[in-house]
Amino acid sequence: MKLLKQYWLVxxxxxxxVLFVLLRxxxxxxxxxxxxxxxxxxxxxxxxxxxxxxxxxTGEILLISLDIEAEVVEQLEEGTxxxxxxxxxxxxxxxxxRKNKGPVILSSDDSSVSARVWMVLSQMGMDNVYILxxxxxxxxxx
Amino acid sequence: MNIRxxxxxxxxxxxxxLAFLPLSANRSFNIKPDRLMSEILSLDASFTADQVxxxxxxxxxxxxxxxxxxxxxxxxxxxxxxxxxxxxxFINSDPDVWLNNKKIRNIxxxxxxxxxDYALVYARGMGYDNCYVMHGGITEWKRTVLQTKFTGxxxxxxxxxxxETRRRAGEMFTELxxxxxxxxxxxxxxxxxxxxxxxxxxx
Numbered sequence: 001m002k003l004l005k006q007y008w009l010v011x012x013x014x015x016x017x018v019l020f021v022l023l024r025x026x027x028x029x030x031x032x033x034x035x036x037x038x039x040x041x042x043x044x045x046x047x048x049x050x051x052x053x054x055x056x057x058t059g060e061i062l063l064i065s066l067d068i069e070a071e072v073v074e075q076l077e078e079g080t081x082x083x084x085x086x087x088x089x090x091x092x093x094x095x096x097x098r099k100n101k102g103p104v105i106l107s108s109d110d111s112s113v114s115a116r117v118w119m120v121l122s123q124m125g126m127d128n129v130y131i132l133x134x135x136x137x138x139x140x141x142x
Numbered sequence: 143m144n145i146r147x148x149x150x151x152x153x154x155x156x157x158x159x160l161a162f163l164p165l166s167a168n169r170s171f172n173i174k175p176d177r178l179m180s181e182i183l184s185l186d187a188s189f190t191a192d193q194v195x196x197x198x199x200x201x202x203x204x205x206x207x208x209x210x211x212x213x214x215x216x217x218x219x220x221x222x223x224x225x226x227x228x229x230x231x232f233i234n235s236d237p238d239v240w241l242n243n244k245k246i247r248n249i250x251x252x253x254x255x256x257x258x259d260y261a262l263v264y265a266r267g268m269g270y271d272n273c274y275v276m277h278g279g280i281t282e283w284k285r286t287v288l289q290t291k292f293t294g295x296x297x298x299x300x301x302x303x304x305x306e307t308r309r310r311a312g313e314m315f316t317e318l319x320x321x322x323x324x325x326x327x328x329x330x331x332x333x334x335x336x337x338x339x340x341x342x343x344x345x
Binding site: 007009010013014017018021030031032033034035036039040042043068085086088089111112113115116117118119120123124131 | 148151152155156159169170171172174175176178179180182183188229230233234254255256257259260262263264267268275277
């Protein structure tokens, strides 16, 4: 007690700094530390799945079709959504991705859109997000 | 004396926090996700093959093409003026080495799109808003510039300028890539991005 009284100011500053650091580190609305670590699957190519590979994935699969013409979130059938990429960071959409107990697979006619959205979500700490390889458009790691 | 003690204790505690902070914290995204998303989905983040051809023909000094393919692929075929930073190296190095000159527009390209798109988000996320992609990569560039053919009967002045730019860019591409291996290697080596930072002072 005596120590608390003696160092109250120091302890207060320390607690505030710790809270700030914890908030910055684990904040779910911001990006995580160490960008290279979160980008690693894109270097290894482990963030890309083919239709055949989906069959072997375990857990609830959420397929998100990124369509720039979609106005709102549309549910096609269970486990399949159409989302406008510009609105994927809305609270409800992020919550759907985070709460999904299994892989979240992004698909788009334009491979650029899936790749860009994947990198953003990955840097926010979502490690269960994958890109569906579009055979027709020929997404490849090269 | 008391104040000294208090400051000492505070410094020790703060140094403990520093000790546990990730060392790579300086290489984290530092802009708000919403802002990043609107930037990267904007058409302004991409250049077309024709725009890139024009930069090459005009030898625009404010543009730097960055080829993210492997050194082997770069050695086989490269767009004139491009520098090579293989994608894994780009991700695992300090991007400030490549992108710190804010007056230069850095344009990423790969064979297709995907890795240049990752690189675009990675760079923009770290605050390098001078980064762009060439849509379609070298595949689209070759299709647009090298395989160009006018099939109409009358050509407008604008179309003529466009085809002239494509022709000139195509020639430059062919000239570079048909050099004898030894000369080409020398040229490409000189275009390999040197990841050295100037320390200042004279040697």
